Amino acid sequence: xxxxxxxxxxxxxxxxxxxxxxxxxxxxxxxxxxxxxxxxxxxxxxxxxxxxxxxxxxxxxxxxxxxxxxxxxxxxxxxxxxxxxxxxxxxxxxxxxxxxxxxxxxxxxxxxxxxxxxxxxxxxxxxxxxxxxxxxxxxxxxxxxxxxxxxxxxxxxxxxxxxxxxxxxxxxxxxxxxxxxxxxxxxxxxxxxxxxxxxxxxxxxxxxxxxxxxxxxxxxxxxxxxxxxxxxxxxxxxxxxxxxxxxxxxxxxxxxxxxxxxxxx
Amino acid sequence: xxxxxxxxxxxxxxxxxxxxxxxxxxxxxxxxxxxxxxxxxxxxxxxxxxxxxxxxxxxxxxxxxxxxxxxxxxxxxxxxxxxxxxxxxxxxxxxxxxxxxxxxxxxxxxxxxxxxxxxxxxxxxxxxxxxxxxxxxxxxxxxxxxxxxxxxxxxxxxxxxxxxxxxxxxxxxxxxxxxxxxxxxxxxxxxxxxxxxxxxxxxxxxxxxxxxxxxxxxxxxxxxxxxxxxxxxxxxxxxxxxxxxxxxxxxxxxxxxxxxxxxxxxxxxxxxxxxxxxxxxxxxxxxxxxxxxxxxxxxxxxxxxxxxxxxxxxxxxxxxxxxxxxxxxxxxxxxxxxxxxxxxxxxxxxxxxxxxxxxxxxxxxxxxxxxxxxxxxxxxxxxxxxxxxxxxxxxx
Numbered sequence: 001x002x003x004x005x006x007x008x009x010x011x012x013x014x015x016x017x018x019x020x021x022x023x024x025x026x027x028x029x030x031x032x033x034x035x036x037x038x039x040x041x042x043x044x045x046x047x048x049x050x051x052x053x054x055x056x057x058x059x060x061x062x063x064x065x066x067x068x069x070x071x072x073x074x075x076x077x078x079x080x081x082x083x084x085x086x087x088x089x090x091x092x093x094x095x096x097x098x099x100x101x102x103x104x105x106x107x108x109x110x111x112x113x114x115x116x117x118x119x120x121x122x123x124x125x126x127x128x129x130x131x132x133x134x135x136x137x138x139x140x141x142x143x144x145x146x147x148x149x150x151x152x153x154x155x156x157x158x159x160x161x162x163x164x165x166x167x168x169x170x171x172x173x174x175x176x177x178x179x180x181x182x183x184x185x186x187x188x189x190x191x192x193x194x195x196x197x198x199x200x201x202x203x204x205x206x207x208x209x210x211x212x213x214x215x216x217x218x219x220x221x222x223x224x225x226x227x228x229x230x231x232x233x234x235x236x237x238x239x240x241x242x243x244x245x246x247x248x249x250x251x252x253x254x255x256x257x258x259x260x261x262x263x264x265x
Numbered sequence: 266x267x268x269x270x271x272x273x274x275x276x277x278x279x280x281x282x283x284x285x286x287x288x289x290x291x292x293x294x295x296x297x298x299x300x301x302x303x304x305x306x307x308x309x310x311x312x313x314x315x316x317x318x319x320x321x322x323x324x325x326x327x328x329x330x331x332x333x334x335x336x337x338x339x340x341x342x343x344x345x346x347x348x349x350x351x352x353x354x355x356x357x358x359x360x361x362x363x364x365x366x367x368x369x370x371x372x373x374x375x376x377x378x379x380x381x382x383x384x385x386x387x388x389x390x391x392x393x394x395x396x397x398x399x400x401x402x403x404x405x406x407x408x409x410x411x412x413x414x415x416x417x418x419x420x421x422x423x424x425x426x427x428x429x430x431x432x433x434x435x436x437x438x439x440x441x442x443x444x445x446x447x448x449x450x451x452x453x454x455x456x457x458x459x460x461x462x463x464x465x466x467x468x469x470x471x472x473x474x475x476x477x478x479x480x481x482x483x484x485x486x487x488x489x490x491x492x493x494x495x496x497x498x499x500x501x502x503x504x505x506x507x508x509x510x511x512x513x514x515x516x517x518x519x520x521x522x523x524x525x526x527x528x529x530x531x532x533x534x535x536x537x538x539x540x541x542x543x544x545x546x547x548x549x550x551x552x553x554x555x556x557x558x559x560x561x562x563x564x565x566x567x568x569x570x571x572x573x574x575x576x577x578x579x580x581x582x583x584x585x586x587x588x589x590x591x592x593x594x595x596x597x598x599x600x601x602x603x604x605x606x607x608x609x610x611x612x613x614x615x616x617x618x619x620x621x622x623x624x625x626x627x628x629x630x631x632x633x634x635x636x637x638x639x640x641x642x643x644x645x646x647x648x649x650x651x652x653x654x655x656x657x658x659x660x661x
Contacts, residue, residue, distance in 0.1 A: 150540060151542065168559040169561070169562050173560070176556045187404045187547040
């Protein structure tokens with residue numbers, strides 16, 4: 001099955017829920033302890049494989065972040081903080097307890113911003129190549145600037161597995177709209193400072209729940225070096241690396257990543 | 266019709282450097298002594314244009330060999346002193362890329378008083394890739410544009426008490442414009458448009474609406490403007506509220522004019538040299554527009570020939586003429602081409618004339634401007650849709 005077809009299939013399970021007046025696209029899947037899954041820059045559809053794997057052991061709550069996919073973007077939302085507070089409302093809304101929070105890339109940043117605010121409903125945290133800490137300092141850059149790269153270069157920086165080179169024009173309009181919304185939302189939340197919150201490093205110590213950091217050894221967007229600032233800031237976190245794996249852990253090695261998450265929880 | 270001289274003031278010696286001419290071109294390719302000589306030369310041409318009866322239009326871009334004017338108002342501050350007659354048009358100031366709109370208002374007011382009230386102010390969204398230099402957020406760009414516009418206009422026309430300002434992006438304790446503009450309540454305002462939709466707001470605000478090198482699209486832009494203007498103001502839009510920008514190459518004989526056009530063509534070929542990721546940053550355009558662009562592919566924004574076919578990748582001068590982007594030939598031929606275009610788009614009152622572009626030399630530019638002013642400009646002054654020798658002719 002092609003990637004596009006599987007994405008469209010995957011999204012059939014999505015429902016619209018309203019939380020604090022915001023219409024959210026949400027996939028709820030599987031049985032077991034609650035797991036909040038926070039997707040990366042390519043939307044929830046990019047994570048379909050790992051969500052399906054996790055649904056074998058958890059009740060997975062996988063929203064499209066406000067502004068992504070088919071989730072509304074309130075005009076007042078402009079920072080990752082807005083998303084973090086919204087997800088605290090989501091945990092209240094479903095009255096979830098002992099939640100495992102899993103976030104990849106941009107979603108990892110959101111996860112960290114949630115936990116530094118309130119972790120009372122959360123028992124474990126998995127950050128897969130999270131962003132959110134300083135990505136550059138003066139003339140030095142740690143995280144590649146996707147806005148300065150061509151689409152081909154971005155694809156190469158994101159994953160080690162080959163990506164689809166199908167012309168965009170051949171995709172259905174609904175998928176193109178998701179692509180456009182996802183890109184715009186990444187820009188809104190991550191344009192400047194580039195994909196980080198200058199205050200997050202001061203607050204990371206507030207995360208006390210057991211935490212695992214997953215990192216692809218071939219991550220060319222946020223190289224393994226970048227993980228060190230998270231390890232230092234989180235104190236008790238364990239760093240686990242994945243071989244033959246780039247930034248899109250959920251695309252390059254969903255099975256291995258899902259197995260680590262299941263073992264950890 | 267009023268005619269305005271315009272040059273992008275290119276650093277053309279860099280045109281031979283391979284790759285992009287904007288955003289990423291290394292400053293190492295700029296010899297500042299050469300840049301100084303060229304900028305002075307372009308200013309000389311503006312001074313000549315003033316003497317010949319042109320209005321003067323200045324623009325700005327950043328990190329580009331194609332345009333060394335990095336500030337409309339800096340260039341116009343010089344021309345305010347060096348010219349005596351010409352209206353001075355900034356087209357325009359990319360206000361949503363500026364972090365400080367009050368600074369923009371201050372510069373407008375200063376040039377207006379310096380020039381004795383000859384300033385006209387274009388507030389523009391500017392090219393999408395400029396956000397890579399300003400680093401201002403591409404998403405919600407349009408909202409920020411209108412927010413900055415409102416603040417600048419409030420500052421320019423304020424003659425009462427100082428005021429404080431607080432909006433999403435801008436916060437000021439006390440706005441007090443020293444000096445304030447000479448033209449009351451503000452200098453005339455211009456905006457740019459490339460669709461019937463975007464010209465509607467300009468019409469409502471009674472601003473002059475300019476469209477650049479858009480060929481047949483100019484017709485839709487002007488129609489949208491006229492319709493909205495009539496609805497908003499209860500009277501037809503005056504022609505002076507509409508402007509079209511095109512490249513003009515004239516000479517005593519056709520062969521020389523075409524040779525000049527070949528030099529000026531360098532403007533088009535270098536402006537197009539920009540890496541793909543800078544053309545349309547995410548959020549700069551609405552989602553619906555981005556979906557359409559993805560569906561249409563790379564040919565979507567090509568200008569059209571009169572036949573309706575897209576302008577080919579490396580067009581001939583004849584094809585540029587056909588598409589309404591260039592007007593080339595003897596003064597008679599240039600007049601006939603301009604008249605045809607004028608009629609095709611339903612009339613307009615301002616020709617923003619690129620009288621210098623690409624690698625066109627100073628001598629050729631001076632001759633181009635002089636001949637145009639003498640032979641074509643007087644005839645354009647009386648151009649009218651009501652003239653008996655003019656008949657309606659639609660684009661195919």
